[in-house]
Amino acid sequence: MNAPASKALRVLVTGASGNVGTSTVQALSHDPAVASILGVVRREPEWTWPKLEWRTADIAEDQIAHLVRGTDVVIHLAWLFQPTHDPARTWRTNVLGGIRVFEAAARENVPALVYSSSVGAYSPGPKDSPVTESWPTHGWPAAAYPREKAYLERYLDGFERANPEMRVVRLRPGFVFNREAASEQRRLFAGPFIPGSLARPSLIPVVPDVPGLRVQTVHSADLGEAFRLAALTDVRGAFNVAADPVIDAKAVARLLGARTVGVPAWTLRAAVAAGWYAHLLPASPGLLDTVLRLPIMDTSRARDELGWSPRHDALEAIGEFLEGLRQGAGTATPPLAPDDASTRAQEVSTGTGSRP
Numbered sequence: 001m002n003a004p005a006s007k008a009l010r011v012l013v014t015g016a017s018g019n020v021g022t023s024t025v026q027a028l029s030h031d032p033a034v035a036s037i038l039g040v041v042r043r044e045p046e047w048t049w050p051k052l053e054w055r056t057a058d059i060a061e062d063q064i065a066h067l068v069r070g071t072d073v074v075i076h077l078a079w080l081f082q083p084t085h086d087p088a089r090t091w092r093t094n095v096l097g098g099i100r101v102f103e104a105a106a107r108e109n110v111p112a113l114v115y116s117s118s119v120g121a122y123s124p125g126p127k128d129s130p131v132t133e134s135w136p137t138h139g140w141p142a143a144a145y146p147r148e149k150a151y152l153e154r155y156l157d158g159f160e161r162a163n164p165e166m167r168v169v170r171l172r173p174g175f176v177f178n179r180e181a182a183s184e185q186r187r188l189f190a191g192p193f194i195p196g197s198l199a200r201p202s203l204i205p206v207v208p209d210v211p212g213l214r215v216q217t218v219h220s221a222d223l224g225e226a227f228r229l230a231a232l233t234d235v236r237g238a239f240n241v242a243a244d245p246v247i248d249a250k251a252v253a254r255l256l257g258a259r260t261v262g263v264p265a266w267t268l269r270a271a272v273a274a275g276w277y278a279h280l281l282p283a284s285p286g287l288l289d290t291v292l293r294l295p296i297m298d299t300s301r302a303r304d305e306l307g308w309s310p311r312h313d314a315l316e317a318i319g320e321f322l323e324g325l326r327q328g329a330g331t332a333t334p335p336l337a338p339d340d341a342s343t344r345a346q347e348v349s350t351g352t353g354s355r356p
Helices: 019-029 085-107 143-163 182-190 220-232 249-256 265-277 285-293 299-304 314-327 341-350
Strands: 008-013 034-041 054-057 073-076 114-118 167-173 176-177 205-210 215-219 236-242 244-249 259-262
Touching: 008 019, 008 220, 008 236, 019 034, 019 220, 073 085, 073 220, 085 143, 114 220, 143 167, 143 259, 143 285, 176 220, 182 205, 182 314, 205 249, 215 220, 215 299, 220 236, 236 299, 244 314, 249 259, 249 314, 265 285, 285 341
Parallel strands: 008 034, 008 073, 034 054, 073 114, 114 167, 167 236, 176 215, 205 259
Antiparallel strands: 215 244
């Protein structure tokens, strides 16, 4: 239930310039219960928002206690998906950097910590029977992303016991899409050699129907609202966050006016592995293995206890993403930079899947 606010809150958001971060900042900015927002980023963006102040810091290296000090809520979103070819680099930022944020919040007696976990933290599970937040969160060991998300879940288990006075919330979203993040997601997962303009009905006649390829999505604006609610509502624990319907090959094919063709999982995996080992594709084969094993989540707790309800269904989120992909869409932050020849040239020159 909503706790009465005795004062306007000061909120710190790490990773505030990314896909989820921009939506979270906007949601917080509109709330009269929020007095100020401190956005902590590696590279300062060109845009701003009411109540928002930027600070640049590397959470894995720089002093952050002074940033955390005096805040009422810390929302931790900062995350590196790349480089998949250097898992020690992502571990340093994602795991060790995340722990530094958690511990700084505890030392500075911050009342609430909200962390962006993921459906990727879950152990393999069913695709036809939704799992609640009690499903094991051991991830899938073949890829850095689920290993790191699962490790932080274990760390937070002990952290909560050691800091019972702190309200700790974990949101576990599905895949997050919107129009402005399309170019970033193309860079993170598809690489520079796949034109975004291909994502149109006239150019994609078939969609591969791979067994196990059923996923949940959420529009970033709706996820930003979930983080606002988690920051301002007197709740604790984990919440699954995703919109209906579940997305499969047939749903994508309908959006593209295409037909589906059955493809064995090993065929798709072999293609992804070949592209990844050749540094042509940033997404690793282990990440595909993870996606094929993800459970379908039950989101009733977020709706019933957090009071969250998405304004966009899953098909709308995917549709916006495809539109943004065709248009090379983005916005004025370094992570969400629009697609153009210079960004693709930089991807190639710095090594696909080798640099953050």
